[in-house]
Amino acid sequence: MARFLITVVPALGHINPTMPIAEELKRRGHDIAYASGSDMQQYIENQGFRFFTAGFPSFKHYTSYALRKMFEYQGLVSNAFFFKVLIEYNRKLIVDLPPVIQAYKPDVLLVDCITHGGAQLAEVLNLPWATSHPIPGLIPSRDATPFTSWGLPPSQNPAVRACYRIIRLGQGLFYRMFDPAFNSIRASLNLPPLRHCVVTNTLSPYLILIPTCEGFEYARSDWPPQAHLIGPAPWGKVSAQDDECAWIDALPHDRQIIYVTLGTVQVFRSLDFYKTVIAALRDEGYFVVMSIGPVLDKKELEPVPEGFRIEPFVPHAKILPRCAAVIHHGGQGIAQDCIYHGLPSLVVPISQDLYEIATRCVSAGVSLKIPYPRLTPQRLRDALRKVLTDQSIRAATNSLQARFRATNAGATGATLLEQLARTKQPVYRPGSAS
Known part of the structure; x- marks a missing residue:
């Protein structure tokens, strides 16, 4: 039996994609716990999982200037405020999570794609860790349509794709504006700096679970070898709240x-x-x-x-x-x-x-x-x-x-996480270049 700690932001859109995987791991005899904002405690415990408090209670309580502006604006301005929210959230997580990890003693961390503190602490503690990534467009790519918050459509037109390459270069410069803040937190944990921290900080070198499939997510030729599209993860377990x-x-x-x-x-x-x-x-x-x-x-x-x-x-x-x-x-x-x-x-x-x-x-x-x-x-x-x-x-x-x-995200994700817990080595897709 292995112990899996799932660290996730207090938002159902990020929690629910992990639930079928957690349920399947539990069915197979493993121990599962969640660490999230306190407003999620009743919901997660109603699903039958142990809960630890970490991070903001929920976004409804976190009414900072940055969060409000994030929703008022579009495009790069909205993203800038969003990244400021992530920096504040990250600073709180690296304080809240260490006692949780010490108490629970997980074998593997499953870290939500914007839960930077969980990823950094896994690095510090040399714990095998995986990423749950319900926003796969944020994963860097040379040939996928840029993920810009403008909703750019996919295109095979050479002129449009040339414009997209320019946009990706601009994105890289924009991301680098936030590297000093993210890397200062990494430095406080004695971790080396990263480039484009806001999108690379939570990409596990061991395993990335992506709850969708091609046909909905845009095709690309350069998924990381440890990235697995496991299919959508609808969560339909009846809980007391549903009564x-x-x-x-x-x-x-x-x-x-x-x-x-x-x-x-x-x-x-x-x-x-x-x-x-x-x-x-x-x-x-x-x-x-x-x-x-x-x-x-x-x-x-x-x-x-x-x-x-x-x-x-x-x-x-x-x-x-x-x-x-x-x-x-x-x-x-x-x-x-x-x-x-x-x-x-x-x-x-x-x-x-x-x-x-x-x-x-x-x-x-x-x-x-x-x-x-x-x-x-x-x-x-x-x-x-x-x-x-x-x-x-x-x-x-x-x-x-x-x-x-035709997919089964719960079973596929659980099998991949079991392999990570057993081998403590990266879990690559069959046939991918490691």
Whole structure:
């Protein structure tokens, strides 16, 4: 039996992709624990895993200037504020995690791709460690479309690809602006400096688990040899929290059900978004279920029209089988959950990597996209009608659904982590150059 400690930011979009792997490892007799923000304790313990507190309680409590500005701006400006948040988070983790590691004594760390403190402490302690990477576009590449927060589409046009090479060079210069701050933290731990720390700091030399597959993620020729695309990782285990959602079983069967969510992190623009949804769909004859997250008070959306249900949290595994379509923000988790359940979607990206995921959805043919600054009730109405009736979107969704369901992220990820725990050596893809 091995002991696995999973260090992850307090966001369900990063926690849930690790859950099928953790569940499978537990089923095989291993010991599993999580280290995350305190607001995630009840959720993680409800799934049956041991919990340690590390880092910010959650993003809803972490209301620093940098975090607010991260959601207000787009592109490089948004990224700059995001990197400042990561630096602050990293500084807290390298204080909080050492006593957790000392108490739990893990054989392997599984580190989320933006949990820099976990990666650095694994280096310091010479622990075998793996990366859980639900944002694979951040992994550097010579030939993949640049991951810019602008949502650039893939292209085979030589002129466009030449422009993309220039953008990648600019990205490298931009990343280097933040190397001094990240490397000062590394120096405090007696670790050597890295280049482009913000994207390379958490890339394990042992094993990188990527919860998606090609067909959704863009193809590339230069994945690191220790990177494994294990397939999407939908999490559908029923917990005590789900007992409060028995109302889902009573939803009407004679109306199309539309599920609407901005996830659990997009908290600063959510009120205007949900008001727009209500204005757009109140007279359309759908039954609309809106999951508004942990911050917004649903009283701010009153009076709630007939045909709407507003909840702070709705488990995807219960609601998605009842839906005709989904309106979401472009989080990797909900985007892939929609495809896994065969649901077309309308994506309204707000900031950060959401524009990138939205473009992946459109490129795969499974979604339409309305950037948040262009969202109006009329545009939302028209786009949703097309999503529900366009046969090409339906066909692309069904095709990618079959590809998703041919994978088993939990079993594949668990087997790779077992190999790492057993050998303490890098786990390379068969046939890859080590």
